[in-house]
Amino acid sequence: MNHHYFFPPASAYALNRCLFRLKSDAAFRARYLADPDAAMDELGLDADGRAALRDRARDRLVALGAHPYLVFMAELRIGMERSSAAFEHF
Amino acid sequence: MPLVAAVACPHTPQLLVRPETEDRALVLRVHAAYARVKRLLTEARADAICVIGGDHIEGFFLDAVPAFAVCVGASVSGEFGRYAYTFPVHEPLARAIVEEGIEREFDLTYSQDIRLDYAFYLPLHFTMPEPPVPIVPLYVNVYLPPQPTPRRCYAWGRTLRAILDARPERVALMASGGMSHYPGTDRYASPDYEWDRQLLATLADGRGAETARLTGDELDKAGNVELRTWITLLGAVGDARADVVCYEPSWHHGNAVVVWPIPGRAPGTDPLPGSGR
Numbered sequence: 118m119n120h121h122y123f124f125p126p127a128s129a130y131a132l133n134r135c136l137f138r139l140k141s142d143a144a145f146r147a148r149y150l151a152d153p154d155a156a157m158d159e160l161g162l163d164a165d166g167r168a169a170l171r172d173r174a175r176d177r178l179v180a181l182g183a184h185p186y187l188v189f190m191a192e193l194r195i196g197m198e199r200s201s202a203a204f205e206h207f
Numbered sequence: 208m209p210l211v212a213a214v215a216c217p218h219t220p221q222l223l224v225r226p227e228t229e230d231r232a233l234v235l236r237v238h239a240a241y242a243r244v245k246r247l248l249t250e251a252r253a254d255a256i257c258v259i260g261g262d263h264i265e266g267f268f269l270d271a272v273p274a275f276a277v278c279v280g281a282s283v284s285g286e287f288g289r290y291a292y293t294f295p296v297h298e299p300l301a302r303a304i305v306e307e308g309i310e311r312e313f314d315l316t317y318s319q320d321i322r323l324d325y326a327f328y329l330p331l332h333f334t335m336p337e338p339p340v341p342i343v344p345l346y347v348n349v350y351l352p353p354q355p356t357p358r359r360c361y362a363w364g365r366t367l368r369a370i371l372d373a374r375p376e377r378v379a380l381m382a383s384g385g386m387s388h389y390p391g392t393d394r395y396a397s398p399d400y401e402w403d404r405q406l407l408a409t410l411a412d413g414r415g416a417e418t419a420r421l422t423g424d425e426l427d428k429a430g431n432v433e434l435r436t437w438i439t440l441l442g443a444v445g446d447a448r449a450d451v452v453c454y455e456p457s458w459h460h461g462n463a464v465v466v467w468p469i470p471g472r473a474p475g476t477d478p479l480p481g482s483g484r
């Protein structure tokens with residue numbers, strides 16, 4: 118049994134795919150930042166997933182079956198996009 | 208050829224792209240530890256670095272989740288913000304690992320086209336020897352349950368060692384990951400530093416084989432799912448006593464750099480370059 122990282126339910130596949138693309142696909146991330154609804158349409162998110170993602174509500178996303186790591190890194194990559202000046206690059 | 212180096216490194220992204228919330232002095236201390244690894248790898252004159260890493264759902268998404276995989280491309284690339292990396296893959300060695308691994312009943316997945324995860328390129332950003340050498344990315348599933356058991360990781364490491372020993376190349380092994388951290392969970396700000404320190408003491412004492420008896424449940428509870436990469440390496444280095452180059456606990460992450468003396472040489476007679484010991 119795992120306490121923090123659990124088996125991702127198939128019902129959350131579209132949501133996890135959206136978070137994965139936000140994390141790893143710069144072109145999709147740019148489309149999402151420009152028009153979140155259109156980007157979520159592309160991936161067929163359901164109403165609960167869309168609302169939780171729009172609200173950036175981690176606990177709700179995880180309750181829907183989103184992988185916590187994907188939630189974390191999608192948020193971080195969006196943050197890097199929005200305010201790159203706040204980071205020191207080595 | 209026997210192994211020519213065995214090391215474990217963290218890959219915390221904040222070590223490469225530092226936000227204001229990350230202690231700069233701590234980051235620089237980990238960089239200094241990376242620099243020692245870089246000298247070690249340079250002096251080892253490795254022909255290739257086999258990096259045992261846990262994919263952060265970057266190369267493998269839910270469309271296919273292998274327990275153990277090997278990248279057997281001509282080269283492999285990844286990107287993180289303004290950073291972009293391409294490394295040549297040591298193809299003969301990578302192919303031999305897959306072929307021999309399967310022959311020895313480890314049913315490995317291989318890929319000739321995979322996007323490289325930061326678990327691989329982040330430590331190499333700081334430690335790639337000069338001149339640079341090709342790599343072989345070796346994947347262990349750490350984030351998508353059910354993950355392989357520590358016992359299986361250790362067994363794979365032992366078999367990997369047997370495969371490498373029969374090869375002509377001088378190979379350095381690097382485990383990437385750890386230590387305690389809980390990204391995306393309520394425990395993000397409270398890693399289990401005590402668990403980390405106890406484990407490092409066990410490794411320094413030459414009792415690395417004990418990690419094969421850990422359970423997946425214990426690793427998950429301790430924020431150490433990524434330690435499967437270390438356990439795989441431990442299967443390859445056996446009971447060599449670890450030299451803990453640094454343990455730097457940040458507010459969210461136990462950053463450890465560890466090196467193992469190469470089996471076949473007496474521990475303590477081959478100090479790390481620059482260690483002053």
